[in-house]
Structure formats: C-alpha cells, structure tokens
Amino acid sequence: MKVAVTGANSSVGQHLLARFAENSDVSVIAGVRSEKAAASLPRSPQIAARIISYDDVGELARTIAGASCIVHLAGILIESRASTYESANVAATVSVVEASQKAGVKHFVLISVLGASPDSPNRFLRSKGEAETAVMESGISSSIIRTPMLLGPGTAGAAALVGTAARGKAKLLGGGRNVLRPLDVDDLSDAILRVCQTQPEGVSVHELVGPESITYRALVARVAAMMEKPLTIGSIPLWIAKLGAAMTSRLSGGGISPTVIDVITSNEVVQKNADAEMGLSLTPLSRTLEKILTEKKQEI
Numbered sequence: 001m002k003v004a005v006t007g008a009n010s011s012v013g014q015h016l017l018a019r020f021a022e023n024s025d026v027s028v029i030a031g032v033r034s035e036k037a038a039a040s041l042p043r044s045p046q047i048a049a050r051i052i053s054y055d056d057v058g059e060l061a062r063t064i065a066g067a068s069c070i071v072h073l074a075g076i077l078i079e080s081r082a083s084t085y086e087s088a089n090v091a092a093t094v095s096v097v098e099a100s101q102k103a104g105v106k107h108f109v110l111i112s113v114l115g116a117s118p119d120s121p122n123r124f125l126r127s128k129g130e131a132e133t134a135v136m137e138s139g140i141s142s143s144i145i146r147t148p149m150l151l152g153p154g155t156a157g158a159a160a161l162v163g164t165a166a167r168g169k170a171k172l173l174g175g176g177r178n179v180l181r182p183l184d185v186d187d188l189s190d191a192i193l194r195v196c197q198t199q200p201e202g203v204s205v206h207e208l209v210g211p212e213s214i215t216y217r218a219l220v221a222r223v224a225a226m227m228e229k230p231l232t233i234g235s236i237p238l239w240i241a242k243l244g245a246a247m248t249s250r251l252s253g254g255g256i257s258p259t260v261i262d263v264i265t266s267n268e269v270v271q272k273n274a275d276a277e278m279g280l281s282l283t284p285l286s287r288t289l290e291k292i293l294t295e296k297k298q299e300i
C-alpha cells in the first residue's frame, strides 16, 4: 500500500511515519515544505521525503500520484505572520483535496479537532470545520478523525505539560478546571493506519479520545508527582489571560491569542468514543505519561 502524508514533519507525522515503517507492506510519500523538515523525518527505505508546495496543485498531484490513500496532517493552532488559519488549515486542505482528485487518490484521511464546525464562532474551530467541509464535498471516500489534545514524546501538549509540572509554582488558565480526554499519539497512528488499510466507503467522521477524563489541573499534578517535583498550583483568570493575549497577538501577528485560549481551556467531551468502531485498544493515560517522562529523562 502506498500512502501520501502531508505535514509529515509534524509531531503527529513523526509518530505516524515510524508506525508506517514498522509495516513492510506500506510505502510512504512524505510531503514537507523544506529541506530542513525533510531531514527531520525518520529514516527508512519505505519513506520517500518530497518537498511540496500547497500553491501548485498540479505539481502536488504529480508528487502524490500512485498513492491509494492520503493523510492530510498539515495544520496549525497557533498562528504566525507566515501561517494563518486561512492559509494553513483551509487553503492547504483545499489544495490537497484538488491534488488528490487529479491524482485519483481513493481515500482521504483528515486529522481534525473536537468541536470543528464551519459555523463555530471560534476562528480556529471554524477553519478546521471548513477544511472538513472541503474533504466531505470532494467526492473522495474519506475518514475525518476529530481528536482532543494529543500526548506523546514530541507533541506540543506534552512539552507544555511537563514544562508546567516541573516549574514548582504553576499558574493555570482558569485554574486548569477544564476536563480533557488526552489521546496517545500512537493510538492516533493506529487509527490512521487502520482507515488507510480498510478505506471505508463514503464519508466517516470519528471522534476519537483517550480512555480517561481528567482536569488539566489534575493532569499537571499527576505529572509533577510522577517526576517527584513539589508543585503549587495557582490560577490566572481567563479574562486577564485573554486581555493580555489579545494585545500581544495583535502586536506580534500570532502566538497565543484569545482564540487559542478558548480552545485549550474548553472541555473535551464526546457523545461516543470512536475507539470501539475503529477496533482500537487505547493506551492507558498512565502509560502515555510514562512514555513522555522516559523520553524527557533521555534528553537530559
């Protein structure tokens, strides 16, 4: 099976490529935007790194030709002057959809986020919803996987969590009272591998979350305890955090904005977890946290 992956250097992409490389029947066209990103990819004879541009649909179609499935990972939560929600989340997805149509790709996998909707008042969630709509209306059979915070070595969520837990005194947004369902990034890789292999007909939307509900506050405290670090937890009122973020993000043209704060402090709730329908056995949260901390120890 030949699979094309966009945003292959993303944290999700790094884990996914490693998982694909364990399967001798999978070969991967790994799309990235720079030589530097290409150099960061796992080395395997099954992985062919390709520099892609989302502005040239024809060239993109030629690059992914021969793939039966495309996994579109490129996307951002934190904007910068160079990457906006419109360019990274919407326009890039539209380009990949058009290239996939031209190349005759049979199945499209989009990694989206819980709460994505074209009608959302939140700009990030709206952009992911618009990306979903582009995929749903493409006519290509597709699997859209909406995910919560992803945890695993190298994810932004893990870096923030360990950094906060190690601080001794942590001030959490809104006291960290929001409820999360963190998903192990390797479980997401398994889900992606499965839909690439089975390529179900039509459009499926899966809300896939981790096995345990936990407040961010309890999660930080648990990681601090596992690290044997004393921790005092305080609170930053959300309105103060958003006021500061509004000013700094306007000045810098990106970074943590009120939009980002609304996303990272929302409750991650699903009606029905997709693990059973996808045939997945989820990693316990304690095991995921152990993997993150083992990787951190190895870095020191």
Ligand SMILES: NC(=O)c1ccc[n+]([C@@H]2O[C@H](COP(=O)([O-])OP(=O)(O)OC[C@H]3O[C@@H](n4cnc5c(N)ncnc54)[C@H](OP(=O)(O)O)[C@@H]3O)[C@@H](O)[C@H]2O)c1
Binding pocket: 006, 007, 008, 009, 010, 011, 012, 013, 032, 033, 034, 037, 054, 072, 073, 074, 075, 076, 077, 082, 083, 084, 087, 088, 089, 092, 111, 112, 113, 114, 147, 148, 149, 150, 151, 155, 156, 157
């Ligand atoms: N991490 C999470 O907790 C989480 C949760 C829910 C959903 N997701 C989704 O999962 C996917 C991967 O997330 P991640 O956290 O692994 O990503 P990441 O590590 O932050 O990497 C972002 C990727 O998007 C690419 N990108 C940035 N701006 C772009 C633009 N304007 N046009 C095209 N590509 C652009 C980056 O390429 P360069 O390196 O070249 O900039 C990189 O490959 C994303 O779609 C994200 O929304 C992630």
